Amino acid sequence: MWTTLGYLARRCGALLLTLAVVVVLNFVLVRAAPGDPVRILAGMDQPSPEMVEALTRRYGLDQPLAVQFWAYVRSLLQGDLGRSITFERPVSQLIAQTVGPTLLLTLTATLLAFALGVALGTVSGTRPRSRLDALLSLAAYLLYAMPPFWLGMMGMLVFASWLGWLPTSGMYDVRSPQTGLAHWLDVAHHLVLPAATLALVQMPVFYRVTRASVVQVLGDDFVTTLRAAGLRPGTIFRRYVLKNALLPSVTMLGLQLGYVLAGAALVEVVFSWPGMGRLTLNAIYRRDFPLVMGIYLVVSAAVAVGALITDLVYGWLDPRIRYG
């Protein structure tokens, strides 16, 4: 019990350390970048004198670095991520508005990828080196090598532009009802292409991990023993093999999060999905640095928290782990 608590404390410590490093990086990068921080924060080369004054005061740019850093940390602790220059609104508000669609897209795609990857990985792992295994492995390689945005564009071309089965962009049709079941069906219809794209590029990771661990567990001595004891292959598989083989895929869920969010951002841009990815693109185009830095902070925090949760879930799933 105490070791579990100690483990928990250490993992939370690691989380805080990561967040601290990200905050320091954010602070240092803006000040180390070529050019005046005021110009960077203003997002233009010739900010008006009033703007320079306002920004200098806001970020305390005329103060010593230590004071600036302390002010930055204090405002972050108060939940203040800064103010977007081009949207003229708090960064936290802009992120709060776009996080919903991003979560919807990311979670749908990840669940799909996990289910598909584990299922196909099991199919391959139970018959290694068969023709079906070779075919699935090839497909996994191909998908793994695809830039998500390109796959999205190709999907859009075929299923939206040519076949006309699915909408090309956005999250809902402005002409359809904005409430109730009809609205959610409309959203689901718009979700198909982006979610499928993101799921397909993620799937190979789960496929490969599952396949490898199924092959490994099937070769373990205890499986041979169970077989010798006369248990039916189906029972051995369901009760003993799959459980063990699933664990590494669960770990991947957490490790993948940063990669998934990057993929989601690119896919959102392709499909004009109104999430954080599109917000990032807007911020890049308008050189809105406070917004970009705020998004970076939030994404980093999400990834770190995601990794912690995965760790805990893993420990709960696998009783062999005793957090020594």
Add this chain to the structure above:
Amino acid sequence: MRADTGRHRRRPGDPGRATDLELRTFWRGYVESRSGPIGLALLAAVALVAALAPVLAPVRPEAFTDALLAPPGPGHPFGTDHLGRDIFSGVVYGTRISLLLGVVSAAISAVVGTVVGAVAGYAGGWIDEILSRLIDVFLMIPVFFLVLVVIMLFGNSLPYVMTVIGLTIWPANARLMRAQALSLRERTFVRAAVALGEAHGRILARHIIPHGIYPVVANTTLQVAGAILTEAGLSFLGLGDPNVVSWGRMIYEGRVSMPHGWWTTLFPGLAIVVTVMAFYLIGDGLNHALNPQARERGA
């Protein structure tokens, strides 16, 4: 003293340089992997295209021709974009950019990762404690978004992009090298070197790194692939080097001609898939050859 004993001198338990037999076993494992040889063949083809780019490409990739958004045909095998640039030439020359970017980024990552990991694992103690924390923290930072922020702040010329990607992906290599150094440190030949009073730097350079580098090499090939994909993603967000015709940039610029000019995005994307896959296949082949236990089980 050194000249006459150098090559054949072996300390007790020193595995020494790889012998012919070991190399042959390794190669057999690589060929057995199936993915390895296919990847090598693909990479050879891609490298050939890069080397012969001026011969293969009908025009320079930046050249504007009179045919605007022409579909694939005799004059332009992959068609042209909305400004009349030949897609085939862009794809051919883009091979050079992608290979350069991937290899340089991964090489930077390999060097930094190897040094940090080897020092951490070999030194142990508080040095290891600090370096390991650092590795863990940087492993958790989402690379793509960090690269994006840095490129936006510091500029987007190709050398910059390569360096930044390289400097953000090294922790994976460091972790692999650290594990290797931890186990090599306990081996007799390294202990003998320590007992003989060899300098730590020399032990690292002569014993730890040469014997522990193999997993880093395999991971580096995978990182070449990752770097190429990262650059493509950056270019797609408009953060690529504007003076360089890269595949990601072609897709980014081809977006305006979708859905009618599908060839402007299809072909550069296929080029990315083939190149990235080549490196993934090679990396898997290397891992397979390095991992005999998995090999016996048919993984």
